[in-house]
Amino acid sequence: MTETINVSDDRQRVNKFILLLLLAIAMCLGSPAAVIANEFGFVEDDLPIVLSASRLRQTINKSSASVTVLDREIIEASGARSVVDLLSLVPGFQVGRLSNGIPVATYRGQSERFNPRMQLLIDGRPTYVPLYGGIPWGELPLSISEIERVEVIRAPNSATFGPNSFYAVISITTRSPQSDAGWIVEAEAGGNDYISPTLSYFGKWSDIDFRINLKTEQDQGFDGIDDRERAKQAGFRAHKALNNTDTLELATGGIVGGHIERVTVLEPGDLTNYLVATNHYTQMIWERSKSTDESVRLQYYYNYLKLDDRDIREFDLGVVTQNPATLGIPFTVDIDRRAKSTRHEVEFQHNLRVNEDHRVVYGAALRRDTVQGRYIFADFDERSILSQRVFLHSEFQFNDKNTVNSGVLVDHNDLSGVSFSPRVSLIHSLRDNQQLRLGYSRSVRSPLSLEEEGRIEFIYQLPDGNNLTLIDLYDEQTLKPEYIDVVDLGYFFVSSDGSLTFDAKLSHQKLSDQIRTARNENFDEDVIDGEARFFTNRASSTLNSLEFELEYKPTDRSRFRLSYSYAFDENTEFANQMLTPDHTLSLFGQMKLNRGLNLSAEYYYISDWIWDDVSDQSNVNRLDLRVEKTLKLGTVEASLALQGEWRLGTNVDYLERNQIEDLYFAKLTLRF
Structure with missing residues (x-):
């Protein structure tokens, strides 16, 4: 077929490009000049500090796992309009939109719309939704302008953050109330009738620093x-220093948004209701910090998600049953997709230094989740899930060359009982500026209430008063947790002046007891087609991958990044389904010119792959360019940014029906 030939040609071109790129990098890192320079003047403290890999402050070269850091400069220069957009800059990440209001992100593929194998934390608060699993990407009460920094742990991390920190963990730090002062007004508009004004205020009342953020957004979509999509959100964060060691923080916020709940259907009259989602949170943190290595932290948070989607539709019985004898007989269906979930959690954490060579962090947490939904459980009962966990991490430096990171988390919950998530890594310094890391980690994903007890049924009300029941999903059996085991070998290099960093990782993963749906074709309870789906532990898979990140800062006014991931030797069943793309590539460049002029560019390429809940092949081949001009107008600082996003060849976003166009945006920012 023609498509197969094109795919092959694309892969050959990309393979040649990657080979040349790897050779160039090897020549650069292996040059004698670089080695000689590394013996003079290298300062490890100049490297980024990561906090989320093990809950210990570690320089990125000695982190217990591979971490990508996106700072505020990159976030602003990228022109990203959502968190999902930012993740395109991370090696191995794929993003897409099933429809405009349904963004999805995954690491190394093998994902569908509701991806229960990722974890997103905002200021240490998990956003995972127990209702259907996964992250509510389209209903996050967070704007890009609030983000200070993003850390992405590109490895399973249940040992640190508990079950469901499975494929990867994204940890977002928002801007502190002390980081700015005054008003910030932003207005962005562009393609697909996108309009988004944002108002922020950084202030101080007595001895309390605070930040307020208000935003609205609308978008007509593909x-x-x-x-179409609409959203209104608000956020508040306050910080108070009690004394020299103790602080209190309070954060609260929410979003009310709506989008057309259009999945894979296209015909007029299909079930494409307008879903309204309400997502809000409250978070309180007390922290006592005696030094960078000794602190106590107590956190409470509350998450609430409510989905409003109900519609009564009329259909033709003959069309639904495909029985000509019943054509023309009308019937109604009450489609009630209303649902809600809550989460309360209290977590304690203690960091301390045992001695000069040994640091530890330990803690415990209690959690209560509730889920409720007629659509997914066929009743209005509220289900409660209690969880308890304890964790311990240790960093021990044997000598100047070798450091061992180890940790374990033990979790108990009402659905799957007790689970253990261990991790260990050995970091060996070849030189001060070069480290090797050998690591192993195991993560757990507990079954969801939907997977254990879900029952999706449609009751068709006939004119004669009788009902017909179509059952789409039923609970069949007790499920086991999913497990993922990963062994990886990492390498980190930094030049003597810190202008060049290179981070590479070769890993092997095995996913066991994967929970997937199967179909029962002889289900007697379904009187319409006699079929129904159920969840079962029916799949396992293996996957190897090579990833690297290269960042080069030739001057303090220019910056270049390259991120690449290559997946290979996936087991045959999953390879044939194309659930993981072979190649994922992103390039980023930024230059700060004179007179407040900034230029930036990004290139994204992802080879063919398929999201797990559709059959269309996705691919990405796109170029973004952005120019920004900043100037002072009296006491007001103003900036105007123009951005273009161009297709380079064929692009398919999740489904072939989603028509990708060249898009243009303008953004005005005022600070006063």
């Missing part, structure tokens, strides 16, 4: 499809 051309030719009614997938």
